[in-house]
Amino acid sequence: MPFEKLLPLLSADAVLQVLTLSMHEIYIFDAEGLKFLFVNQGACENLHYTMEELYNLTPYDIKPEYTKESFMALVQPLLKGEKRQLTFETVHKRKDGTTYPVKINLQLIQADGQSVFLAIIEDITERKKAEAALQRQYELNKKLLDAIPHPMWLITRERRIIAQNQAAERMGTQPSGFCWEKIHNMNTISEEQRSHYLKTGVPAPGTKCYFCRADEALNAQQTINTEIEYNGGFYDVWWIPIDENTYLHYAVDLTEQKDKERRLRQSEASYRHLAEEFQALLNAIPDMITFQTPDMKVLWANENTLKALNLGMAELTGRNCYEIWHGRSTPCEKCPLLTQQAAEGPVISTITLPTGQILELRSVPFYSNGVLMGTIDIRRDVTGHKRMERQLLHAQKMETIGTLAGGIAHDFNNILTAIVGFGQLALMRLNPDDITRRYIQNILNAADRAATLTKGLLTFSRQQSGDKRPVKLNQAVQNMEKLLRKTIREDITLQLICSSKELLVSAEPVQLDQVLMNLVVNARDAMPQGGTLTIATDDVEMTQGFIERHGYGKEGHYARITVRDTGIGMDKATLEHIFEPFFTTKEVGKGTGLGLSIVYGIVKDHDGYISCESEPGKGTTFEIYLPILKEDKAAEGLEHGHVAESRPSAVSGTGTILFAEDNDTVRDSIAQILRSAGYSVIEAVNGADALQRFRENASQIDLLLTDILMPEMNGTELYEAIKAIQPSIKTIFMTGYAPDELATRLPVNSQTQILYKPIQPLELLQQVKAILVDSE
Numbered sequence: 001m002p003f004e005k006l007l008p009l010l011s012a013d014a015v016l017q018v019l020t021l022s023m024h025e026i027y028i029f030d031a032e033g034l035k036f037l038f039v040n041q042g043a044c045e046n047l048h049y050t051m052e053e054l055y056n057l058t059p060y061d062i063k064p065e066y067t068k069e070s071f072m073a074l075v076q077p078l079l080k081g082e083k084r085q086l087t088f089e090t091v092h093k094r095k096d097g098t099t100y101p102v103k104i105n106l107q108l109i110q111a112d113g114q115s116v117f118l119a120i121i122e123d124i125t126e127r128k129k130a131e132a133a134l135q136r137q138y139e140l141n142k143k144l145l146d147a148i149p150h151p152m153w154l155i156t157r158e159r160r161i162i163a164q165n166q167a168a169e170r171m172g173t174q175p176s177g178f179c180w181e182k183i184h185n186m187n188t189i190s191e192e193q194r195s196h197y198l199k200t201g202v203p204a205p206g207t208k209c210y211f212c213r214a215d216e217a218l219n220a221q222q223t224i225n226t227e228i229e230y231n232g233g234f235y236d237v238w239w240i241p242i243d244e245n246t247y248l249h250y251a252v253d254l255t256e257q258k259d260k261e262r263r264l265r266q267s268e269a270s271y272r273h274l275a276e277e278f279q280a281l282l283n284a285i286p287d288m289i290t291f292q293t294p295d296m297k298v299l300w301a302n303e304n305t306l307k308a309l310n311l312g313m314a315e316l317t318g319r320n321c322y323e324i325w326h327g328r329s330t331p332c333e334k335c336p337l338l339t340q341q342a343a344e345g346p347v348i349s350t351i352t353l354p355t356g357q358i359l360e361l362r363s364v365p366f367y368s369n370g371v372l373m374g375t376i377d378i379r380r381d382v383t384g385h386k387r388m389e390r391q392l393l394h395a396q397k398m399e400t401i402g403t404l405a406g407g408i409a410h411d412f413n414n415i416l417t418a419i420v421g422f423g424q425l426a427l428m429r430l431n432p433d434d435i436t437r438r439y440i441q442n443i444l445n446a447a448d449r450a451a452t453l454t455k456g457l458l459t460f461s462r463q464q465s466g467d468k469r470p471v472k473l474n475q476a477v478q479n480m481e482k483l484l485r486k487t488i489r490e491d492i493t494l495q496l497i498c499s500s501k502e503l504l505v506s507a508e509p510v511q512l513d514q515v516l517m518n519l520v521v522n523a524r525d526a527m528p529q530g531g532t533l534t535i536a537t538d539d540v541e542m543t544q545g546f547i548e549r550h551g552y553g554k555e556g557h558y559a560r561i562t563v564r565d566t567g568i569g570m571d572k573a574t575l576e577h578i579f580e581p582f583f584t585t586k587e588v589g590k591g592t593g594l595g596l597s598i599v600y601g602i603v604k605d606h607d608g609y610i611s612c613e614s615e616p617g618k619g620t621t622f623e624i625y626l627p628i629l630k631e632d633k634a635a636e637g638l639e640h641g642h643v644a645e646s647r648p649s650a651v652s653g654t655g656t657i658l659f660a661e662d663n664d665t666v667r668d669s670i671a672q673i674l675r676s677a678g679y680s681v682i683e684a685v686n687g688a689d690a691l692q693r694f695r696e697n698a699s700q701i702d703l704l705l706t707d708i709l710m711p712e713m714n715g716t717e718l719y720e721a722i723k724a725i726q727p728s729i730k731t732i733f734m735t736g737y738a739p740d741e742l743a744t745r746l747p748v749n750s751q752t753q754i755l756y757k758p759i760q761p762l763e764l765l766q767q768v769k770a771i772l773v774d775s776e
Contacts, residue, residue, distance in 0.1 A: 024040075025043040026120055047094050078106065079115075090104060153249045154248055221244070282303075290321070358383045361378070363375050470629055473537055489530070501539060504629045514599075534562070535562070537559065557628045569618050607626075667685070687715065691718055702772060716747065755767055
């Protein structure tokens with residue numbers, strides 16, 4: 001509907017509502033006293049005043065730039081009828097004193113015989129910000145162009161200059177003239193073309209310099225660069241199209257550079273003579289030595305360099321070092337040679353070639369009369385040294401963290417000992433049909449799983465080895481297939497590719513399963529969109545060549561387990577840390593970071609090796625190498641490796657046991673287990689307390705049961721002290737972990753035994769009864 005037809009349908013209330021709800025500020029105020037007669041909601045929201053507060057103000061109250069007199073002077077053209085509307089920009093002041101820019105449209109209208117002003121105000125804050133940003137960008141662009149030391153001109157197809165930078169201004173050129181006139185002083189056009197220009201004021205058709213390629217660049221819309229000789233100098237000239245009719249033109253003066261190159265070539269001849277004299281000496285040095293120009297061109301090299309690169313001297317000379325060593329067309333980032341030139345002194349650094357070879361690079365500048373003439377580049381292959389250094393640092397770090405893991409496992413084993421002990425005591429006091437038995441059994445099952453975890457930590461820390469026996473690797477992997485398929489999702493395809501050979505390795509089966517499970521879980525999490533997981537077994541021969549290529553291993557015959565996924569992969573920085581404890585790429589709460597570190601510990605405990613290869617977007621491959629058992633060892637293990645499980649029968653007994661344990665909860669649980677089996681127990685809170693109680697009850701005590709690590713006096717010291725009193729004392733040592741240096745000092749003999757935490761009640765009672773029966 002046209003607006004003219006709509007207008008009669010609008011009521012006064014509708015018009016008022018439109019004005020009130022407008023997003024712009026709208027004011028109507030008296031032409032004489034400037035008192036507000038109408039203020040809309042937009043004004044209240046922008047100025048932060050209430051409607052009542054605004055009705056007590058005037059237009060110049062909200063315009064800090066104006067007084068009443070200056071505002072009246074401003075609106076005089078409207079009052080005198082000289083103008084129908086005033087449009088100007090100013091600022092408004094909010095109630096809190098802050099200001100913002102506005103654009104004002106002001107009109108004088110007649111309403112019921114009264115002259116009033118109608119002001120419609122637009123908040124132009126965003127526009128002002130945009131204008132300021134454009135201005136800053138313009139100033140930045142101009143500064144960037146002015147910072148370029150080479151003269152630059154913006155020129156039309158007709159060869160007229162329309163803009164230039166400061167370097168061009170210093171040449172004396174000005175916009176509006178023709179380039180061949182302003183830049184070249186008309187020296188490059190013919191007499192006929194010059195005469196035509198002087199007569200007519202416009203260039204003759206086809207007027208241009210003999211080397212100009214501007215039309216070619218504009219027509220092809222392609223940058224053209226060429227080197228020219230002009231007026232006795234050399235220049236690198238550019239024509240860069242901006243649009244179809246405008247191009248950027250600049251030239252770099254190469255005259256001085258060419259002169260330096262000429263002088264440098266003269267110097268090179270003398271250097272070659274010097275190089276020949278020292279060539280025999282240089283060839284005797286095992287390092288790779290080259291001499292290079294300041295722009296990194298190789299002038300000569302010793303024999304070891306030529307052998308390393310498999311090049312002849314003629315193939316090497318004149319080529320850039322970054323092309324030869326790195327296959328690049330430009331200098332490397334953080335180039336040692338460029339750093340050395342800037343430092344004006346020798347620079348030692350380490351670089352890695354695309355082949356993975358690591359070189360120690362020493363760059364020594366060579367000056368003549370204060371002028372840099374070249375660089376002596378000495379390269380030493382330190383690949384093997386660096387690999388061994390990394391392996392040593394990694395081994396030291398893992399050993400330190402392993403000690404921490406062992407300490408954690410020790411404390412955790414104490415907790416588990418108490419849980420298992422009290423759990424078994426509770427089961428002994430419940431009726432067979434009591435439903436509570438099932439709950440307690442679940443607790444004991446969970447404690448058993450926790451014990452497996454601590455066993456993994458101890459294995460990682462190399463403080464406890466698993467019970468290894470000959471294992472058929474193919475069968476072990478196939479036995480895990482059903483569980484692994486339940487572990488992964490339906491969108492992941494699992495492929496098992498087992499070797500046709502029977503691969504026998506010495507392994508702890510549970511730990512081997514744990515290795516596979518950890519790797520499969522990681523592979524599953526790395527394939528959020530699904531993919532393929534492949535587990536394969538085969539055998540490999542680790543030769544000296546294999547060890548040199550991979551940086552690990554020991555010569556021999558190995559079974560290899562390969563776990564490959566098609567997941568998201570990892571970058572090089574992540575690969576360097578994956579076997580570190582508590583390092584994880586998973587989200588917070590979705591990984592402990594212990595999985596791969598425990599895998600690493602288990603593999604090392606099995607005298608094996610583990611490696612990982614991965615690239616972002618290309619999946620990850622883990623390879624585990626385990627020594628293959630020799631036939632005689634395998635047969636012996638298969639024949640005698642299985643030990644029948646002990647049965648919980650006839651474990652009760654009589655006798656008095658001196659029990660020393662500094663952990664109250666552990667001491668309470670084990671003491672109750674012993675008493676429930678019929679033994680008398682004398683409890684001691686540490687070694688010193690136990691020694692005192694032994695002296696008081698020496699004639700009654702049949703067995704010493706003691707923790708190894710205790711305050712004041714440890715278990716071995718307690719044993720030695722009691723043994724001095726009673727040499728035939730029977731002893732069982734308890735420990736949550738067994739470091740190598742501690743194990744070597746334990747007095748293990750026919751009168752002593754070692755019991756590892758977490759302690760199973762049945763195992764405890766069996767050992768107690770066995771050692772007491774032997775003593776009888």
